[in-house]
Amino acid sequence: MESFSAIPVFVAVVECGSFSLASEQLGVTKSAVSKRISQLEAKLGVQLLHRTTRKLSLTEAGERYFDYARNALTLANEGEDAISELQDKPRGRLRVNAPMAFGRLHIAPLIPDFLREHPQIEIDMMMDDKVVDLVGGSFDIAIRIGKLPDSSLIARRLAPCHSVLCASPAYLQRWGTPKKPAQLVSHNCLYYSYFQGGTEWRFNGPEGLESLVPRGNYRVNNSEALLEALLAGLGICQMPTFIVGPAIADGRLVALLPEYRLPQHAIYAMLPGRKHIPAKIRVFLDCLLTHFDETLPYWDGH
Structure with missing residues (x-):
């Protein structure tokens, strides 16, 4: 034995x-x-x-x-x-993986109420901006943002992921407001290191698809660090609205190039492919599906 x-x-x-x-x-x-x-x-x-x-x-x-x-x-x-x-009450350890910023801002706030409702579940959550192996890491559920690779994983769409180009009013007052993507070459463009879209920023505007490689003096692998730099007036950055939505709504940041659309993605809950979905995973997935809106998430309400 x-x-x-x-x-x-x-x-x-x-x-x-x-x-x-x-x-x-x-x-x-x-x-x-x-x-x-x-x-x-x-x-x-x-x-x-x-x-x-x-x-x-x-x-x-x-x-x-x-x-x-x-x-x-x-x-x-x-x-x-x-x-x-078959269990009436979900129980056991639930291993969750989520991107750092999205996990802290939109998953972590759900955990206290979820655990109060399901006291026999123990959550072990790892937040990491790098994409980890769901199966190899023995995770029960993971949050993924962007284009999904072909795999045996089960994907459930939670919400759209919109991105905007934005900067603070102070930065724009000092350096001017770009009207076209080509004008960004003369601006300090901040950059997210783990950006899955590659090294280019792509815009779909009145004249079709345009792209450029952003240049600037700050590159970092954490979106919330970029938000701090934006609010401090350091430069211009392409950011998801689940991070900058509130700052745009209250005027601390300004959305730029409104005639140009950035690539749209989605936010997914990923589960390992398995014959039976344990109750602990099922109730957590239900919690996510109830909280998020597949059409208009709350952070885009403005």
Whole structure:
């Protein structure tokens, strides 16, 4: 029976590629993970992993065992999902991944009421502007913004994601208001490092599609840091309205180039493809779908 309990540990080590990352995913120490793998190898009488200072790799026996172990773990998880689906009260740990700014501004405020309504659920939320592997990171649900790659994940649209070009009144008073995208070359354009649209800003206007590569003295991987720079009058930036909507509504920022449309995206809840959706995931997804508007989200009310 000890070998069965080591299967999730072994699968996590192989999928993560290291003992340390597997320990973070499983919530145990690195030494505990190493010990479980050693015990499994001793029980089976074979070496499953080649260990070097730089990386781990499967032995021939490890490759063969991993296929069976992963299938066994999948079946066990599906069994748990099937049972969870029948539970009257959702329970268990729910792992959520969300972009930093959207998660802090629009997901985190929902958590207290959600947990009061579902006290037997424990939420483990990781906010990160980098796109993480939903399955490899063992997340139950993730928030994604932008164009979705083809995958086996289940996507539920939550809301549109509109973007605007904006700057503060103080910046525009000092440097002037651009009327066309081409005039942005003479402005300080701030830039989001993880922008999925590539290095160009694209505009669809009266004369068709126009694009330029923004130039400026500030590039950062966090949208809220860009918002602070905008409010301080540092430059012009392309920003999602779920961040700058309130500042535009109260006049702290000004939306620019109204005749030019920026590419539109959407905000999605992503779930791993599975036969049964556990109750803890289903009620959290219902919470998101109830809170957000697929047509006009509350941050665009202005």
